Amino acid sequence: MTEEQSASKEPAVIRVKPEWCKGCRICVVFCPRDVLEMENGKVIVVRPDDCIKCNLCELRCPDFAITVE
């Protein structure tokens, strides 16, 4: 019996700490799937289903304000 657990099929959990986000837009620019947008100077997750979990947003954020699981 084989158990197929395709991790890539699980939806990404993108967490933003608004109090740490300074609104630099780096994550928005680097995201290849337009998952993120700015709202009132903070980043928000608008299309989580499109996230490919590339982690670029997390790696590029200078303030550790965004994480992807």
Ligand code: SF4
């Ligand atoms: S992990 Fe990649 S695709 Fe997902 S929000 Fe971050 S930059 Fe965009």
Ligand code: SF4
């Ligand atoms: S890169 Fe970090 S600080 Fe800059 S907008 Fe994105 S979450 Fe906010």
